[in-house]
Each structure stands twice: as structure tokens, then as C-alpha cells.
Amino acid sequence: MFSKQLLSRKKYCQLLLEKLLEKYPYASILGKQIKGKTILCIKDSNRIGDTREKEYGFVARVFNGKNYVEYSFVEINENNIPELINKIDKEANLASNIEAKLMPETVLNDEPLVQDFVRNKEGRDYTDQEIQNFLEEYRQELLNYDPRIVFAQLMHECFEVSSFFISRNRNLTQNYSWSNIMVYVASKDENNMQSVYQTYAYNNLETCMQKAKEQLKDNAQLAIDLLSSTNIKPGVYDIITAPSITGLIAHEAFGHGVEMDMFVKHRAEARKYINKRVASKLVNMHDGAASTLSQASYFFDDEGVLAHDTLIIKEGILLTGICDSVSANELNFDATGNGRRESTQRKAYTRMTNTFFEPGNDNLEDMIKSIKHGYMLFQTNNGMEDPKNWNIQCTACYGREIKDGVFTGKIVAPVVMSGFVLDLLNSISMVSKDFEVIGAGHCGKGYKEWVPVSDGGPYLKARCKLG
Amino acid sequence: MIELIKKCLALRPNIFAYKINERKSISKQLFYIFDKLEMNRVSENHEVSLTIYMKKDDSLGENEFNVYPYDDEESLLENIDKAIANALNSLNPYYDLPKREEVEIKENDDIFEGDIEKVIKEVIDTTISVKDEHCYSTATEFFFNDSTQRIINSFGVDLEEHHQSIGIELIPTYEKDNKEVEVYEYINISNVDLLDLKNKIVEALKQAKDRYLATPLSIKGKVDVIIQEAEVSEVLSYFSSDANYMKKHQHTNRHEIGDNMQGDDVDGDLLTINMIPYYKGAFYSSHFDNDGVVLTPINILKDGVLTHRYGSNRFGQYIKEERPTGNLYIKEVSNGNLDISKINHPYIRCVKFSGIQLEENSGFVGGEVRLGYYFDGEKEIPVTGFSISGNMNELKKHLKLSKEETTLKDYHGPKYLLLKDMEVA
Numbered sequence: 001m002f003s004k005q006l007l008s009r010k011k012y013c014q015l016l017l018e019k020l021l022e023k024y025p026y027a028s029i030l031g032k033q034i035k036g037k038t039i040l041c042i043k044d045s046n047r048i049g050d051t052r053e054k055e056y057g058f059v060a061r062v063f064n065g066k067n068y069v070e071y072s073f074v075e076i077n078e079n080n081i082p083e084l085i086n087k088i089d090k091e092a093n094l095a096s097n098i099e100a101k102l103m104p105e106t107v108l109n110d111e112p113l114v115q116d117f118v119r120n121k122e123g124r125d126y127t128d129q130e131i132q133n134f135l136e137e138y139r140q141e142l143l144n145y146d147p148r149i150v151f152a153q154l155m156h157e158c159f160e161v162s163s164f165f166i167s168r169n170r171n172l173t174q175n176y177s178w179s180n181i182m183v184y185v186a187s188k189d190e191n192n193m194q195s196v197y198q199t200y201a202y203n204n205l206e207t208c209m210q211k212a213k214e215q216l217k218d219n220a221q222l223a224i225d226l227l228s229s230t231n232i233k234p235g236v237y238d239i240i241t242a243p244s245i246t247g248l249i250a251h252e253a254f255g256h257g258v259e260m261d262m263f264v265k266h267r268a269e270a271r272k273y274i275n276k277r278v279a280s281k282l283v284n285m286h287d288g289a290a291s292t293l294s295q296a297s298y299f300f301d302d303e304g305v306l307a308h309d310t311l312i313i314k315e316g317i318l319l320t321g322i323c324d325s326v327s328a329n330e331l332n333f334d335a336t337g338n339g340r341r342e343s344t345q346r347k348a349y350t351r352m353t354n355t356f357f358e359p360g361n362d363n364l365e366d367m368i369k370s371i372k373h374g375y376m377l378f379q380t381n382n383g384m385e386d387p388k389n390w391n392i393q394c395t396a397c398y399g400r401e402i403k404d405g406v407f408t409g410k411i412v413a414p415v416v417m418s419g420f421v422l423d424l425l426n427s428i429s430m431v432s433k434d435f436e437v438i439g440a441g442h443c444g445k446g447y448k449e450w451v452p453v454s455d456g457g458p459y460l461k462a463r464c465k466l467g
Numbered sequence: 468m469i470e471l472i473k474k475c476l477a478l479r480p481n482i483f484a485y486k487i488n489e490r491k492s493i494s495k496q497l498f499y500i501f502d503k504l505e506m507n508r509v510s511e512n513h514e515v516s517l518t519i520y521m522k523k524d525d526s527l528g529e530n531e532f533n534v535y536p537y538d539d540e541e542s543l544l545e546n547i548d549k550a551i552a553n554a555l556n557s558l559n560p561y562y563d564l565p566k567r568e569e570v571e572i573k574e575n576d577d578i579f580e581g582d583i584e585k586v587i588k589e590v591i592d593t594t595i596s597v598k599d600e601h602c603y604s605t606a607t608e609f610f611f612n613d614s615t616q617r618i619i620n621s622f623g624v625d626l627e628e629h630h631q632s633i634g635i636e637l638i639p640t641y642e643k644d645n646k647e648v649e650v651y652e653y654i655n656i657s658n659v660d661l662l663d664l665k666n667k668i669v670e671a672l673k674q675a676k677d678r679y680l681a682t683p684l685s686i687k688g689k690v691d692v693i694i695q696e697a698e699v700s701e702v703l704s705y706f707s708s709d710a711n712y713m714k715k716h717q718h719t720n721r722h723e724i725g726d727n728m729q730g731d732d733v734d735g736d737l738l739t740i741n742m743i744p745y746y747k748g749a750f751y752s753s754h755f756d757n758d759g760v761v762l763t764p765i766n767i768l769k770d771g772v773l774t775h776r777y778g779s780n781r782f783g784q785y786i787k788e789e790r791p792t793g794n795l796y797i798k799e800v801s802n803g804n805l806d807i808s809k810i811n812h813p814y815i816r817c818v819k820f821s822g823i824q825l826e827e828n829s830g831f832v833g834g835e836v837r838l839g840y841y842f843d844g845e846k847e848i849p850v851t852g853f854s855i856s857g858n859m860n861e862l863k864k865h866l867k868l869s870k871e872e873t874t875l876k877d878y879h880g881p882k883y884l885l886l887k888d889m890e891v892a
Contacts, residue, residue, distance in 0.1 A: 005537045043717060044560050044785060048553040049531050056535050057512070070508035075536035091509050098588040100504040128556060150718045186719050186828065193721060193828040231831070231856065234687075234892030265500050265606040267638060267649065326506065345510040347498060384821035386837070388649045391852065393821035393835040414826060418835045418854045418892075446636060446651060467833070467854045467892035
């Protein structure tokens with residue numbers, strides 16, 4: 001249900017907006033609240049608390065005829081509107097006070113739209129006690145699986161987003177939620193120590209629990225198997241990427257490079273490749289809050305632009321990027337609903353949402369059989385973007401060796417993928433029919449500005465430098 | 468708001484204890500593309516959280532929630548009642564909460580000197596003026612931050628501290644003959660020294676130029692690697708994190724007190740590390756932690772041997788520490804004797820990583836290097852496009868620490884660290 005506290009402030013925001021529109025050619029206000037819960041089950045540190053995503057605040061944005069100015073605040077009421085206007089006016093004068101040279105800007109597109117959006121949570125409700133019981137039983141089963149499992153931690157998180165966006169011509173509200181369960185297991189023997197991290201994220205807690213339960217033994221066994229993992233011998237190999245790693249490639253290796261605020265800053269190699277081949281013909285890639293249902297699905301972004309499904313790569317050809325409003329204005333392009341803020345305390349940048357490759361027509365079994373010597377790579381560890389030079393840095397938690405089309409039983413961990421992005425994408429030779437989007441990650445821009453995202457896709461066969 | 472909270476708490480005498488964390492902040496932010504301002508903004512924030520503690524037999528439960536400007540007595544009491552129920556539903560072994568302690572909190576100088584716009588102009592002008600025809604920052608973001616943090620609890624703790632800082636994110640870029648390369652730099656400043664700032668930016672732009680000139684590294688196999696600055700702090704957290712109380716409590720620690728963390732047959736420098744609350748210029752400096760514990764420095768590693776642990780009040784009590792140190796974030800590491808100018812065998816000095824990775828459990832350390840300098844025995848040559856990997860279980864025996872020091876947000880100690888025989892690919 002839409003936050004009643006946020007809604008109670010909307011009328012004051014409308015009064016503030018009216019005053020701002022009397023003096024500025026463009027003004028808008030975003031109001032946002034994220035509520036929710038975290039239930040943590042961990043030895044001697046059980047906790048029920050607020051979601052880590054929690055937020056409450058407002059952003060007023062104005063265009064003073066020369067540049068864009070924002071003021072973010074946490075309180076608005078019948079008494080402090082004049083004070084807020086003074087602060088915004090003062091900030092709007094800063095550029096001339098410090099004699100700043102300005103980017104050429106024009107008024108943002110403000111097409112009329114009035115709409116309320118709601119996405120209801122699916123599945124049954126659970127009490128906190130039921131959730132705690134589930135998590136504690138799961139944790140104990142993991143610890144009882146093998147004496148080499150020394151630690152297990154379970155966490156459930158759910159959050160509900162309420163936001164409104166108002167401008168001269170727009171009045172939008174949205175309300176939606178998401179749930180996830182996170183499993184962390186650590187194993188130890190006399191030579192090694194390893195850990196496994198797995199998430200289950202859906203718009204339905206019942207589904208999260210069910211999937212987690214199905215994979216309980218797999219998670220425990222993986223923690224044990226990893227104890228015998230070794231380092232990979234660096235080299236160039238055939239690889240098959242599990243959906244998590246497929247998503248990591250889509251997001252980290254390529255997606256950041258098509259965030260079009262990078263085009264404005266001349267930081268994106270992709271700018272030179274629009275309508276050119278960047279990948280094999282088997283590759284189709286999407287990004288969008290409306291592309292699929294996952295953690296980063298919303299109805300409008302933090303700048304009031306409706307969510308899109310953007311087809312970024314079609315049959316290996318780069319068609320377009322994704323774009324926030326201010327960058328779109330600067331590029332004479334249409335915004336794609338990707339203007340996102342870490343919180344109302346931060347600026348909106350072009351950010352990915354749900355990023356994935358489309359499935360193909362190959363069978364996974366055939367893909368494995370086709371490998372002479374290579375690895376199947378699993379589970380995102382981390383990645384880092386390089387939009388300017390298109391070098392890959394992606395790390396998979398582990399890989400399973402394949403020789404002559406069969407798994408050898410050898411596990412390597414971790415596995416760092418490196419090289420040039422286009423080489424990797426053009427080497428994709430098989431794309432499976434399977435498809436999975438994993439919806440519980442976060443993405444930074446550089447090393448800050450964290451937003452929830454999802455990524456995934458099918459299994460891919462490609463060739464890559466591993467180390 | 469604090470008064471409203473206290474008034475509501477007084478209406479719930481069954482509460483065992485409470486803690487209030489308050490943070491007020493103003494951040495002035497400016498976003499430049501090349502030398503032109505795209506947007507400026509201000510964030511004014513006031514965050515208050517209330518933690519309710521409930522004791523039952525030998526157990527203690529807690530529940531924290533945010534208090535918002537729209538809360539009144541009715542809604543706050545409702546949330547307190549929910550917190551009481553949640554705390555009683557998530558009980559853990561009892562531990563004592565921090566009590567009032569006298570501490571002298573040195574007030575830092577006002578780095579904005581009462582005229583923040585003047586400082587903003589000086590810092591920005593200094594930053595964007597450093598450029599030439601081929602070398603400049605394509606996107607620069609400035610954050611001028613001022614915050615006050617206060618912690619109050621029902622045992623008399625009432626501590627307040629004021630922080631100011633400036634953060635600058637730069638994208639140094641070198642462009643020539645239709646080829647462009649960039650590096651990434653983030654500068655944290657806790658006092659305004661324009662000359663020092665200019666020198667940092669000159670160095671950052673030089674690195675962009677060197678990445679442009681860099682050639683692919685041709686050697687493969689094992690080579691000595693020198694890391695520097697933030698990567699040194701990251702790698703040495705392999706040792707400091709294992710000394711945390713929480714690790715011991717969760718049985719995920721790799722060593723016990725008295726163990727030689729660097730193993731036997733060490734032919735490198737033996738590490739001595741202190742965890743400290745405060746160092747001038749270290750952004751994470753603080754006199755107390757989020758629990759209200761007044762922080763005390765402690766030696767955790769002496770000549771490679773684990774001497775003490777450190778960490779939160781709760782986990783310290785769980786492992787029977789007499790006086791938990793509180794959450795300390797700054798590593799102070801003793802210097803070695805490494806002088807890079809005197810090395811006469813090949814090494815690679817790695818300056819810019821995509822992001823160095825350290826897996827504490829397995830000991831894996833490595834990452835992709837965007838800019839390094841390969842020393843062939845005579846001179847350093849800029850190189851790029853390679854990755855390094857190794858394992859701390861072996862590397863820790865052969866560490867070499869520099870004489871030259873540096874101070875970072877969470878670190879003071881050797882600027883350079885030599886890692887022997889890392890795998891290069």
C-alpha cells in the first residue's frame with residue numbers, strides 16, 4: 001500500500017512546486033519512501049530490523065534558465081515551504097557566484113501524464129515468526145550437513161517502494177515490492193577455507209523459500225566441494241557461462257558502456273559502435289525496468305520517465321544505449337527510464353536495471369559436449385566496468401573443468417575473466433534455451449552510487465582469457 | 468526530535484535500554500563535464516534511529532528503526548511497541564551496553580572557514596585548471612560535506628562529533644591521435660591544501676598519459692609485484708580482519724592469539740599492525756563507534772604474531788574480552804626498509820587496478836591491472852592489460868614493506884608493498 005506518510009507530504013510538495021514554477025521554466029519534485037524488513041538468522045546475532053534499502057526523502061529539481069539545480073531534503077510541512085524556496089534559490093545562484101562555466105542545457109521534456117501504478121506482492125503472507133523459524137531450520141540443516149561447515153547465515157529482506165513525481169505536466173505515483181532470501185555458508189578444513197553465497201529473489205516470498213529449500217543440499221555440498229578447489233592455470237579457454245555469469249558479462253562488461261551519460265562525458269567506446277557489429281549474430285541484449293519482472297522493475301524512474309524495455313543489441317549489432325533525462329537532453333535523444341538515484345540524497349545517473357541476453361536455441365548438453373578443454377563458470381563474485389577501453393574484469397566464484405565434453409570433477413576458484421569485451425562477445429558460438437534473471441544484486445557507478453539491479457540470461461559458449 | 472523520543476521512552480518503563488543515533492549532514496555537490504558545470508545540488512539530511520533493547524533471563528534482544536520527521540507521539544509509541552515485540556522475538560546471549568565514559572573529543576578546525584562558497588571556488592578552480600591539450604579530466608564531481616554525529620543511550624552515553632571533508636572524483640584522460648584512455652581517481656581531503664591538491668591531480672593526469680603510452684605486458688609467469696596506496700591497505704586487511712572478535716566468535720577465524728600469522732620461514736618483513744581510532748588526514752577517524760563505545764587503540768599484530776583482537780562491544784563480550792575496543796577502522800602499520808630505487812631485479816609496480824580482489828577465506832589475491840610499470844632492471848616502462856594473481860598463504864612469508872609512508876582514509880603506513888612471485892597473465 002502506498003505510504004500514507006509520504007502521501008501526506010504530497011500536498012506540501014505541490015504547493016512548493018507551484019511556487020517554484022512561478023520563477024523557474026522547469027521544476028519537479030520526487031518524493032520517495034522505501035519501507036521493509038530484514039530478518040537475520042546468524043549465531044548469537046539474530047535480528048529483526050528495517051530493510052537496508054530504507055529511505056525517506058524528497059528532491060526538488062529546477063532549471064534556472066542556465067543549469068539544473070537540485071535540493072534534497074527530508075522534511076516538508078505547512079511551515080517550511082518559504083525556507084525551502086530560499087534554499088533552492090540560493091543554490092540556483094551558486095553557479096554565477098563561483099563564476100562557473102556551464103554546460104549548454106535546455107528545458108527537459110515534460111510530456112503530460114497523470115497515472116498511478118501498483119504492482120501487488122504475490123503469494124501468501126508470513127509472520128515474522130514463521131520466517132524466523134524457516135531461516136533457523138535452514139541454518140541448522142546446513143550446519144548439520146557436514147562438520148566442515150563451520151558457519152551459516154540466512155537473511156530475508158523485503159522492501160516496498162512508494163514514490164511520486166510531480167512537475168508542471170506530470171503527476172505519477174507508484175507502489176511495488178520485492179523479496180529475497182540470502183544464504184551464506186562457510187566451510188573449513190586444515191588446508192582451506194571457502195564460502196558460498198546464494199540468493200533467491202522474487203516478487204513472492206513463498207517462491208523464494210521454495211527455491212532456497214530445493215537447493216539447500218546443493219549449497220552445502222558446494223561449500224564442501226570448494227575446499228578441494230585449486231587455482232586455475234592462466235590461459236585462454238573455451239567457457240560456458242551459467243546465467244549468473246552471463247548476466248555479469250551483460251551488465252559489467254557491456255552494459256556500463258552503453259550508459260549514455262558516458263557518451264556525454266566522452267567516456268564510452270560504444271558511442272563509435274552504434275549500428276555496428278559488437279557481438280556474434282547469436283547475441284540479443286536488453287535492459288529495462290519493463291524488460292522483465294525482477295528486482296529493478298519499476299513503473300517510472302527517479303526523473304519521472306516511464307520504464308522501458310530497451311533492445312540494446314540485436315543479432316550482434318549495437319542499436320542504442322540507455323539514458324537519463326539530463327543526458328538525453330544534452331544528446332538530443334529520448335530518455336529511456338534509466339535515471340536512477342542511490343537515494344534522494346544523490347544525483348540521478350544513467351543506471352542499468354534488469355540487464356540480460358535473450359535465450360537461444362542450443363541445448364546445454366550439446367554445449368558441454370562441444371568443449372575440448374575449458375570451464376563452466378558459475379556465480380558472480382564481482383565485476384568492474386571499463387566503458388572507455390572495454391577491458392573486462394569479471395570474477396566468477398568458481399569454475400568446473402570440462403575435458404572432451406565431460407566434467408572432470410576438478411573445481412577452480414575463483415576465476416578472473418579478462419580481455420577485450422568485443423573479442424568475448426564475438427566469440428559467442430552457442431546460446432542455450434534456458435533463461436534465468438537473478439534479482440538480488442547491487443551495482444555501483446565507479447565505486448559509489450549503489451542501486452539494486454538484476455542480470456542474467458541463458459548459458460553461453462564463448463572464448464575468454466581466464467586467470 | 469530527541470526530546471520527543473525521550474518523552475515516549477519514558478512512557479514505556481518496561482524497556483530495558485535504548486540507544487539513539489543521530490546524524491545531521493549537509494553536502495554540497497557539483498558535477499562537471501570537462502570544465503563546465505552540468506549540475507549543482509545540496510543534500511540536507513537528518514537521520515535518527517532508535518534501538519530498543521529488551522532483556523529476558525540471560526538474553527538480550529534488540530530492534531532498531533528510523534524515526535522520521537513526520538513521526539508524532541502516537542506513531543512513535545506504536546513503533547516502539549513493535550520494536551519491543553521484535554526485540555523479544557530475536558533474543559541473543561546477553562551483553563552489557565556501553566556506559567558513560569569521559570573522553571576529550573578534539574574539535575577539528577573548520578576547513579570551510581565559515582565561507583564554503585569561497586572554498587568551493589578555490590578547490591574547483593584548482594582542480595579544473597590542471598590540464599593541457601591532451602590531458603584533462605572528462606568528468607569531475609565535487610562533494611563538500613559537513614556532518615555531526617551524536618549517540619545517546621540509557622546508560623549515560625552522550626557523545627557528539629563533527630566531521631568535514633571534501634571528496635573529488637576525477638576521470639583523468641589522455642587523448643592523442645584518435646586514441647583515448649582514462650584512469651579513475653578519488654581524492655579525500657580533510658583539510659584544504661591547494662598546493663597538495665594540485666600535486667595530486669598532476670600525478671593523476673600523468674597516470675592517464677602513462678596508460679596511453681603503456682604497452683601490453685609481454686612477460687608471463689611469475690614476477691615480483693609492487694602494489695601501492697589503497698591496494699596495500701586492502702591486502703593487509705587479510706591480517707586485520709582475521710583479528711576481529713566476530714571472526715573468532717563465528718569460528719571463521721584462521722588464527723588464534725599467539726599464532727604466527729605469517730607462518731614459518733619468513734624471509735620478508737614481519738608485520739606490526741595497530742588498530743587506531745584517529746589519525747590526522749584519515750577520513751575514517753572517529754573518537755567513538757556506532758554503539759557509543761569510546762575507541763581505544765590496540766596492537767593486533769607484532770612481528771607477525773597475533774597479539775590481540777578488536778571489534779564491537781557485543782562480540783568482544785561474547786569472546787570474554789575484558790574491555791572491548793569498539794569498532795576500529797584505521798590500520799597503522801609499521802614501516803619496512805624497502806626502497807624501490809634500490810631494486811635491481813625485474814618487478815611490476817601496479818598503480819591502477821580495475822579493482823583488486825582479496826578473498827580472505829581462500830587467500831586469493833589478484834585483479835586486472837589497467838596501469839603498471841614494468842622494471843626491466845634498468846628503467847620502469849608503463850604497461851597495461853594484464854592480470855596478477857597469487858595466494859596470501861604463500862605471499863605472507865615474503866612481504867617487503869617500504870620506508871616511504873602514506874595516509875589514506877583507513878590506513879597509515881608503508882606506501883608500497885612487494886608481493887613475491889605473483890602469477891602474471
